[in-house]
Amino acid sequence: MSRDKIPVTPALLTLKKNSVVYTPRTYKYVERGGTRVSAMALGVDEHEVIKTLVMEDEQKTPLIILMHGDREVSTKNLARFLGVKAVHPCDPKIAEKHTGYKVGGTSPFGTKKTLPIYMEETIAELPRILINAGSRGFLAEMPPSELIRVLHPIPVKISVGS
Template sequence: MSTKTPATQMLEKAKVAFGTREYDYNPGHEGKALQAAEAIGADPARVLKTLMVEVDGKPCCTVLAASHTLSMKRVASAFGGKSAEMMDPVKAERLTGYHTGGISPFGQRKRCPTVFDAGVMEFDTVVINGGKRGMMVVLAPADAVAVTGGKALPLIAE
């Protein structure tokens, strides 16, 4: 499997140190990020999922641990809005240029504001989708936030 994707190209261009991990993607698996964590033998708290949302109708990108659930109230607050909802998967694919199950916060077709859950910042490295189903990138969470121009704020439901 080739590891060249818009996501890895963005990381290379930004001179961010990262590694890749590949696994056999199962499209029928319910929790894609949890499947990835299990497949590569990683702690689900360190494997991050990328969820596209709309805040007051505007596209936004959220990144959080596979083992957690978004709080839409916190998402709206993090992006300075009043309400938030999950983005339709077809719209998310069109906006990002990636297929669901392979959406990365890096190298999206249309760049949008990105917020990482603050809890992921405690780790030395995290694992995030590399822009293709079955391929993940491993990097420092601070680098991930920096390269997206994002922020780290509380996003998860308590």
């Protein structure tokens, strides 16, 4: 992969600034393809592809959830954990204002605003993860320990699904 195909994003700059050990992985982005498409294109288990979801509570307070690609977030369990009435996905335009990234290219690294980050606890047990690096079709492969070292996410148990 030639260097000129790797976009310079705030996420990538954050990874470099923090000396994160990662491998850039690019694939052909498919609108609404999600983690299934990226996992198939890169030949990895969808469970290792981590979604970066921007959500908000009933007071419109934004937060980031990191979840396995093959799982969904139980917003009820998340709301209970946070001690709020409800949590739901942010409108894509609002999410972009908070993060600086377009939906489908949202990274937890280098967000425009500092948001609390919650991570499904089993992500830490994986040997590697692939997480968005700030552009559609661009993931960073790394050990989860690197993500934890830089972002200090709050572990939660809120997944549903396979």
